[in-house]
Amino acid sequence: MTDKITLDVSRRTLLAAxxxxxxxxxxxxxxxxxxxxxxxxxxxxxxxDSFDNHIFPEFTNSTGIAVESIAEPxxxxxLVQLEQAARAGAAPADLSMMSQVxxxxxxxxxxxxxxxxxxxxxxxxxxxxxVNSYPDGKVAGVGAVAWYITLVSNTDVYPEAxxxxxxxxxxxxxxxxxLLALVSNSFLLEVTAKTFFGGTEILDTDEGILxxxxxxxxxKPNVQLWYRDEAQFEQALKSGEIPMxxxxxxxxxxxxxxxxxxRSTFPKEGGILDSGCWALxxxxxxxxxxxxxxNFMTQPxxxxxxxxxxxxxxxxxxxxxxxxxxxxxxxSSDIAPVVPRYDLYTTKSxxxxxxxxxxxxx
Amino acid sequence: MRRSPPQKPVDYLPIAFPAIMLGVFFVIPxxxxxxxxxxERVQGGFYEPAFTFxxxxxxxxxxxxxxxxxxxxxxxxxxxxxxxxxVPFTYMLTxxxxxxxxxxxxxxxxxxxxxxxIIGFAWSTLLSRTAGLxxxxxxxxxxxxxxxWTPGFAAVLTGLVYQAFPYTVLVLYPAFSxxxxxLMEAARTLGxxxxxxxxxxxxxxxxxxxxxxxxxxxxxxxxxYLLPQxxxxxxxWTLSVLVTDQAIYQSNMPFAAAMAVFLVVASLALVGxxxxxxxxxxxxxx
Numbered sequence: 001m002t003d004k005i006t007l008d009v010s011r012r013t014l015l016a017a018x019x020x021x022x023x024x025x026x027x028x029x030x031x032x033x034x035x036x037x038x039x040x041x042x043x044x045x046x047x048x049d050s051f052d053n054h055i056f057p058e059f060t061n062s063t064g065i066a067v068e069s070i071a072e073p074x075x076x077x078x079l080v081q082l083e084q085a086a087r088a089g090a091a092p093a094d095l096s097m098m099s100q101v102x103x104x105x106x107x108x109x110x111x112x113x114x115x116x117x118x119x120x121x122x123x124x125x126x127x128x129x130x131v132n133s134y135p136d137g138k139v140a141g142v143g144a145v146a147w148y149i150t151l152v153s154n155t156d157v158y159p160e161a162x163x164x165x166x167x168x169x170x171x172x173x174x175x176x177x178x179l180l181a182l183v184s185n186s187f188l189l190e191v192t193a194k195t196f197f198g199g200t201e202i203l204d205t206d207e208g209i210l211x212x213x214x215x216x217x218x219x220k221p222n223v224q225l226w227y228r229d230e231a232q233f234e235q236a237l238k239s240g241e242i243p244m245x246x247x248x249x250x251x252x253x254x255x256x257x258x259x260x261x262x263r264s265t266f267p268k269e270g271g272i273l274d275s276g277c278w279a280l281x282x283x284x285x286x287x288x289x290x291x292x293x294x295n296f297m298t299q300p301x302x303x304x305x306x307x308x309x310x311x312x313x314x315x316x317x318x319x320x321x322x323x324x325x326x327x328x329x330x331x332s333s334d335i336a337p338v339v340p341r342y343d344l345y346t347t348k349s350x351x352x353x354x355x356x357x358x359x360x361x362x
Numbered sequence: 363m364r365r366s367p368p369q370k371p372v373d374y375l376p377i378a379f380p381a382i383m384l385g386v387f388f389v390i391p392x393x394x395x396x397x398x399x400x401x402e403r404v405q406g407g408f409y410e411p412a413f414t415f416x417x418x419x420x421x422x423x424x425x426x427x428x429x430x431x432x433x434x435x436x437x438x439x440x441x442x443x444x445x446x447x448x449v450p451f452t453y454m455l456t457x458x459x460x461x462x463x464x465x466x467x468x469x470x471x472x473x474x475x476x477x478x479x480i481i482g483f484a485w486s487t488l489l490s491r492t493a494g495l496x497x498x499x500x501x502x503x504x505x506x507x508x509x510x511w512t513p514g515f516a517a518v519l520t521g522l523v524y525q526a527f528p529y530t531v532l533v534l535y536p537a538f539s540x541x542x543x544x545l546m547e548a549a550r551t552l553g554x555x556x557x558x559x560x561x562x563x564x565x566x567x568x569x570x571x572x573x574x575x576x577x578x579x580x581x582x583x584x585x586x587y588l589l590p591q592x593x594x595x596x597x598x599w600t601l602s603v604l605v606t607d608q609a610i611y612q613s614n615m616p617f618a619a620a621m622a623v624f625l626v627v628a629s630l631a632l633v634g635x636x637x638x639x640x641x642x643x644x645x646x647x648x
Contacts, residue, residue: 077610083408105613108407175510181596182611225513226596228611232486239492241510346406353612357604358425360596 037066038289041078041093043276044071045230046251047310054309059296065289074185074230076102083111086283094284095293097144097276101184101345103132106279107140108346113280114138119291122298122316130315132277141277142294143315145306148249148271148337149180149187155261157243165195165267168244173222178233178245181226183356184349186246187272187340192216194338195269203341209352213359226360237262246272250311253330266333273337275315307331392626399619409616417620426601426621430628433600436590437583437629440522441576447523448530449572453564455531456538467535470528478525482592485521486512489593517593522586526579533578537571573640577633584629601625 040056042048048071056067070093072078079102085092098106106112117123117139130143151162157176162168168177180186192212193200202208224242227233234251236242238260249271252264278297280290296302303314304321313332314321321328344352368374402412455466476484488494491510499505511517545567549559565572587602601621609618 076613080610080613080615083613105406108404182607184611224510228591232483232592236490239490241490241492349612350403350405350614353607354420357607361429361599362425362597 036064036289037068038095038286038293039068039070039091039093040293041070041072041096043074043097046254050254050310055297055302055306058302058305059293063292063296065292067293070096072096074228076105076184078102079106079111082106082281083109086111086281089283091281091283093281094286095278095280095290098141098279099185099274099276100132100340100342103141103277103279104342104346107132107134110134111279111282112140113282113284113287114140115142115280115294116291117142120295120298122295122300122320125300125316125320126298127315127317130275130277132279141279142298144276144278144297145303145310145312146273146275146315147312148266148273148332149246150249150252150264150271151267152237152245152247152252152262152264154237154240154243155263157240161263161265162244163265163268165191165269167267168222169219170222173244175222175224176242176244177219177223178225178227178236178242178247179219179223180246181228181360183352184345187274187338188216188246189213189344189352190338190340191246191269191272195267200339200341203344206348206351209344209348210355213355217359220360250331253311266335268335270335270337271333273313273339395619396623398615399623401616401619403614403616408613417616418624420617421620421624426604429599429601429604430624432598433584433602433625434628434632436518436522436598436600437580439519440526440583441579443519443523444526444530444579445572445576448527448534448575449565449568452531452534452538453560456535456541467531470531473524473528478586478588479592481525482521482589485517485524485589486592489517489520512593513595513598515594515598518590518598521589521593522583525586525589526582529582530575530579533575534568534571537568541567569640573636577636581629581633584625 042051048069052069056069060066072093078096079098081092082096083106103112114134115138120142123142126143130146131139132141134140151165151168153162167173179188183189189203189209189212190200192215193202193208196215197208197212202212225233225236225245230248230251233242233245233247234255237245237247237252238255240261247264249264249266252262256262256264278290278294280287284290297306298316300314300316300320300322303316304323304327306312307314307321307323308327311331314323318328398409399417400413400415401409402414403409403417455463458466489510489512491508494508494511496505496508496511500508541564545563546559549563550556554562584600585602586600587606590598590600590603602625605618605621605625608614608621
């Protein structure tokens with residue numbers, strides 16, 4: 001470029017252009033696309049970015065319904081906001097992806113509008129454990145994605161991948177671990193039970209739970225960070241500040257693909273399998289759009305796309321998917337997973353929370 | 363200017379706006395919180411209107427007593443450290459030329475524009491093993507290998523003092539800049555050393571301001587819930603952190619409200635106590 005660009009724009013023109021530019025940016029995507037729209041809540045960060053870039057546009061292209069995605073905070077924080085809003089007749093998001101504990105708590109207050117499974121073409125392909133129902137059989141939520149929480153480590157600090165959850169208890173790992181701070185999202189009781197007590201049956205009784213907590217207490221000197229906020233641990237894991245811990249398999253995979261020295265390992269006792277449902281707030285008036293959305297996302301082709309682009313495990317039967325063995329292995333594992341005891345978090349939530357807080361704070 | 367008390371309804375107009383604001387944004391929310399604190403928790407669900415003291419009963423255990431004591435102690439320590447640094451700082455600041463004072467004050471106001479999250483993450487990086495200040499000390503030769511200074515009690519204290527320091531200075535500044543310089547001069551003429559004059563003349567003259575500052579910073583620090591999470595270990599979590607846990611993560615609004623009411627009552631009682639003590643001293647001194 002040899003031409004000298006002359007800048008003789010008047011101040012007024014520049015201001016006008018600026019205002020025009022800002023207002024263009026401020027017009028929500030909804031208005032630019034079309035008049036049918038739906039607000040969908042998904043977990044913020046890497047996760048929402050992947051949905052915004054790869055998944056939601058597919059839906060809008062196919063159905064003409066615009067998606068306004070809302071970044072929702074981890075787990076139950078979003079449940080409280082939805083619940084408060086629904087009491088006031090508002091829905092900050094029509095559909096939300098809800099983890100199981102939050103899903104069940106919402107079910108107990110009838111927060112979720114019942115879904116009509118006859119409007120979901122591939123309903124028969126869903127794995128039964130990923131459909132949540134009310135006691136009267138009405139469907140409260142349909143499996144969106146499944147995800148694993150695994151043992152993650154920094155590859156610079158740990159050249160060898162750990163093999164078992166039990167390695168977290170190793171005295172050499174003093175001040176090296178980052179673990180989730182809440183009993184209802186860390187599922188460490190189940191992990192400890194399966195690793196040291198032969199299964200989660202021990203959690204059936206209060207005495208059993210306390211016995212497991214005692215074993216868990218031995219872990220405390222090794223824990224550098226009990227995190228509520230994922231970003232806090234993710235950053236520390238990447239830099240090696242806190243080189244090991246429990247974290248989401250999908251997001252760790254995305255970080256490793258971006259070149260960070262991190263790895264996610266399925267321990268021999270299994271990764272923790274949790275899942276998110278699409279659930280419709282009872283305060284929403286977008287039931288039609290919501291059913292179309294769930295119908296679209298349940299298609300095996302979309303489930304496969306999510307596995308490839310977001311790194312989540314599918315909620316429909318394996319034989320309906322076109323994922324290769326390698327692709328399937330990258331988002332899942334043949335090792336039997338640690339299945340959370342969701343029943344505990346609704347029937348004993350306050351007692352568990354109290355004992356847990358005393359365990360880690362005391 | 364008319365100084366007589368308001369006679370007609372119209373005379374109340376100037377204070378109507380602040381009064382309405384205070385009512386809508388403070389009194390009503392606080393009343394709702396008190397009401398919810400006696401509601402009944404539905405386990406695994408939300409809450410239902412009721413009248414029960416169960417939420418308060420749950421709080422009255424040695425465990426929460428310990429957490430409350432820690433929170434109050436931490437807040438008092440933050441106030442004390444802020445005053446210890448803030449008083450000499452503000453005193454010297456008011457001795458500077460006007461232009462320099464403005465630069466300092468703007469810099470302090472700049473800190474106020476930072477969100478708690480940014481402050482927390484910045485300090486956790488500064489105090490970290492991999493990227494923190496200890497690397498600098500290793501490079502200079504003062505330390506052998508970098509260390510992690512966070513999470514820990516010192517890190518929580520540092521973060522809170524950093525955040526509260528601008529408030530300390532801003533509350534102290536007007537009083538110190540109005541302080542009559544002749545007080546100091548008189549003390550010096552009578553043979554006091556500068557340090558002694560400061561301790562025996564300036565500080566006593568400032569007693570009320572110092573107490574007011576202490577209380578403001580104390581209450582400010584008592585409400586901190588993010589920094590103890592980011593910079594502390596679980597044993598450094600304040601009652602505010604546990605309130606957040608109950609409200610946001612356990613959807614146990616009644617218990618969270620009960621704890622919050624307790625926190626307000628405890629801090630008001632402490633403030634009342636300190637005012638009563640100094641009030642009596644002040645009366646005796648006159």
